[in-house]
Amino acid sequence: MSTVADRVSASRWAGVVRTPLGLATMALTVAMLVLAVVAPMLWADAASAIDTGDILAGPSAEHWAGTDNLGRDIALRTLVATRLSIGLALGATAIAVAMGLVLGTAPLLLGRRAGRTVVAAVNIAVAFPSLLLALFFAVVFGVGATGAVLAVGFAGAPSFARLVQTLVAGVAAHDYVSAARVAGVGELRILVRHVLPNIAEPLIVNATIGAGSALLAFAGLSFLGLGVQAPAYDWGRLLFEGVGSLYVNPVAAFAPGAAVLLAGLALNLLGESAAKAVGLASPGDLALSPRRRRAATAAATVTGPTPAPGPAEPDPRTTDADSTDTAEPEDLVLDVRDLHVGFPGRDGDVEPVRGVTFAVRRGEAVGIVGESGSGKSLTALAVAQLLDDLADVRAERLDVLGEDLTVPGGQERRHHLGTSLAMVFQDPMSSFNPTTRIGAQLAEVARHHQGMGRREAMDRAVDRLDAVRIEDAERRARQHPHEFSGGMRQRAMIGMGLMGSPSLVIADEPTTALDVTVQQQVLDLLQAIRRADDVALVLISHDVTVVGEVCDRVLVMYAGRIVEDLAAAELTTAARHPYTRALVAAVPTMETDLDRPLTVIPGRPVDPADVPVGCAYAARCPLASDRCRAEDPPLAGDGTAHRVACWHAGEPIDIDRGGRPLAVEAT
Numbered sequence: 001m002s003t004v005a006d007r008v009s010a011s012r013w014a015g016v017v018r019t020p021l022g023l024a025t026m027a028l029t030v031a032m033l034v035l036a037v038v039a040p041m042l043w044a045d046a047a048s049a050i051d052t053g054d055i056l057a058g059p060s061a062e063h064w065a066g067t068d069n070l071g072r073d074i075a076l077r078t079l080v081a082t083r084l085s086i087g088l089a090l091g092a093t094a095i096a097v098a099m100g101l102v103l104g105t106a107p108l109l110l111g112r113r114a115g116r117t118v119v120a121a122v123n124i125a126v127a128f129p130s131l132l133l134a135l136f137f138a139v140v141f142g143v144g145a146t147g148a149v150l151a152v153g154f155a156g157a158p159s160f161a162r163l164v165q166t167l168v169a170g171v172a173a174h175d176y177v178s179a180a181r182v183a184g185v186g187e188l189r190i191l192v193r194h195v196l197p198n199i200a201e202p203l204i205v206n207a208t209i210g211a212g213s214a215l216l217a218f219a220g221l222s223f224l225g226l227g228v229q230a231p232a233y234d235w236g237r238l239l240f241e242g243v244g245s246l247y248v249n250p251v252a253a254f255a256p257g258a259a260v261l262l263a264g265l266a267l268n269l270l271g272e273s274a275a276k277a278v279g280l281a282s283p284g285d286l287a288l289s290p291r292r293r294r295a296a297t298a299a300a301t302v303t304g305p306t307p308a309p310g311p312a313e314p315d316p317r318t319t320d321a322d323s324t325d326t327a328e329p330e331d332l333v334l335d336v337r338d339l340h341v342g343f344p345g346r347d348g349d350v351e352p353v354r355g356v357t358f359a360v361r362r363g364e365a366v367g368i369v370g371e372s373g374s375g376k377s378l379t380a381l382a383v384a385q386l387l388d389d390l391a392d393v394r395a396e397r398l399d400v401l402g403e404d405l406t407v408p409g410g411q412e413r414r415h416h417l418g419t420s421l422a423m424v425f426q427d428p429m430s431s432f433n434p435t436t437r438i439g440a441q442l443a444e445v446a447r448h449h450q451g452m453g454r455r456e457a458m459d460r461a462v463d464r465l466d467a468v469r470i471e472d473a474e475r476r477a478r479q480h481p482h483e484f485s486g487g488m489r490q491r492a493m494i495g496m497g498l499m500g501s502p503s504l505v506i507a508d509e510p511t512t513a514l515d516v517t518v519q520q521q522v523l524d525l526l527q528a529i530r531r532a533d534d535v536a537l538v539l540i541s542h543d544v545t546v547v548g549e550v551c552d553r554v555l556v557m558y559a560g561r562i563v564e565d566l567a568a569a570e571l572t573t574a575a576r577h578p579y580t581r582a583l584v585a586a587v588p589t590m591e592t593d594l595d596r597p598l599t600v601i602p603g604r605p606v607d608p609a610d611v612p613v614g615c616a617y618a619a620r621c622p623l624a625s626d627r628c629r630a631e632d633p634p635l636a637g638d639g640t641a642h643r644v645a646c647w648h649a650g651e652p653i654d655i656d657r658g659g660r661p662l663a664v665e666a667t
């Protein structure tokens with residue numbers, strides 16, 4: 001059954017073929033292929049027939065391009081050489097693409113260290129002009145057609161490898177790859193199922209253009225006498241022979257030269273047309289911008305779950321040992337103590353998460369709020385083991401669903417976390433692999449972890465889609481992600497998490513990218529799941545109102561630390577940290593005077609590369625004193641579960657820095 005995607009794609013191709021460029025491309029390509037097939041069958045003998053009575057003749061009605069030094073017809077030889085010339089070019093391109101795929105995907109599969117070496121080697125190889133490399137390899141592999149195919153193939157491999165690295169890096173950054181990792185899918189399977197299908201189109205386009213270049217490289221090698229050897233002949237060899245009689249019969253060199261030109265043009269135009277049909281403005285779009293190059297280098301480090309290194313020295317200022325004491329250990333689905341996440345920066349290491357301690361109990365909903373850059377997502381990603389190897393993750397304790405992530409784990413842990421931890425990402429557009437049907441993506445989890453057969457896994461996928469209130473689930477399961485609305489995609493993502501039996505759902509801004517009308521549906525769904533199966537929820541959001549509505553408890557993060565941990569019900573009435581109070585005050589309510597500007601938090605969030613001494617919020621805080629600017633307050637409990645990190649917690653705030661009263665009074 002053809003899908004909408006298939007039909008759109010077919011109509012785009014039809015549109016491209018109908019343009020003058022498309023028509024010219026088709027005509028040239030078909031002519032080239034027909035000649036490659038029929039010319040040797042029809043004219044091979046005639047092209048090899050020696051006529052010593054008619055050597056080095058000029059063009060005539062009998063011999064359009066004249067004859068060579070053995071009296072053989074050059075026009076016929078040029079036509080017959082089409083098969084070998086095109087065949088060699090395609091063979092070399094296949095070698096270049098195969099090697100490019102191996103080298104380009106190696107960083108994803110091998111891990112950071114080995115991956116970096118491969119990236120560096122490819123970068124060095126790319127710096128050499130490919131013709132120079134071809135000459136080098138031609139000498140290494142020896143003179144002749146086989147040596148030339150290997151030489152041109154090897155010479156073309158580095159640029160393909162770099163293209164593949166860049167494309168893989170782009171796709172590997174998508175949430176559906178992270179989702180597959182959370183589900184415990186191995187790197188090789190991720191590559192085959194999620195990455196390669198999504199880079200196939202640009203690769204094919206580039207391979208077509210690469211075939212044109214290979215054709216020229218062959219002409220060059222044969223012309224230099226390093227390629228095809230007599231009695232075999234390709235266009236390059238004919239060119240080489242034709243140049244020898246240039247002054248007697250210039251057409252002898254012109255005919256094979258024109259053939260190389262036309263075939264190269266056909267392959268390049270085919271690439272251009274394919275690029276248009278698959279939606280790339282031009283194959284040049286595949287060129288590496290410096291930003292994408294950096295992404296490619298980063299891809300070398302994406303190797304899946306990062307075992308957190310050994311325990312770090314706890315930071316007494318931020319470690320609150322009491323925070324989890326009230327819960328039985330077996331009741332905890334998450335026990336995080338003194339979590340630090342750092343990255344190497346240009347001017348030294350940065351540490352965007354600086355000692356975070358919290359616990360989540362079975363069935364509990366905990367919200368994490370804070371401005372952009374406060375470290376919310378990094379905290380969640382560290383818990384889900386989705387940070388790449390560049391990240392330095394350290395923690396005194398990082399227990400997720402009973403698994404101690406501070407020690408390396410194996411397949412069993414992946415399986416356990418894959419079925420009991422679900423992750424919902426912000427952007428429903430990138431949460432699913434666009435090339436695979438939704439049902440198949442959900443079924444993959446059951447097939448991988450529960451060993452279900454295809455049919456059984458698909459039935460479960462349909463059942464789960466139904467459970468997340470997607471109507472006509474059976475039909476929807478057969479659709480691709482682009483046929484779903486944003487809200488439906490997000491619900492399907494939650495459905496994917498429910499393929500196992502999760503005890504913990506981490507939702508990172510699950511409603512931010514959605515229309516307000518569907519936001520509530522998604523939040524309701526998360527609530528329903530939580531209540532039905534006693535599932536714990538960690539909900540990350542910018543929006544204090546959302547977490548206040550959905551969660552039992554709220555962690556307020558600022559500059560990589562938790563500055564307040566309080567019951568959601570206390571947010572508007574008993575928040576004690578000036579930052580929490582400012583966040584709450586910034587939300588308009590029914591009582592807000594709309595004639596006055598809305599309250600804003602003055603200043604800017606802290607740059608993780610430049611964290612000030614003392615309390616990081618001091619520069620923006622109306623209560624800041626000298627002590628705040630010198631000493632960072634610890635996150636301290638008050639005998640209840642309420643924890644706050646402030647030297648002036650709960651003190652009255654009358655006015656904000658702009659002179660306007662803040663909505664929240666101290667309690």
Ligand SMILES: Nc1ncnc2c1ncn2[C@@H]1O[C@H](COP(=O)(O)OP(=O)(O)OP(=O)(O)O)[C@@H](O)[C@H]1O
Pocket residue numbers: 343350352370371372373374375376377378379542608
């Ligand atoms: N791979 C990385 N390398 C270096 N710095 C990073 C990296 N990832 C994130 N950061 C930095 O860490 C800080 C915290 O990022 P994080 O994504 O956790 O913030 P957030 O609170 O979730 O913000 P948002 O709400 O915008 O997602 C940011 O300043 C970010 O620039």
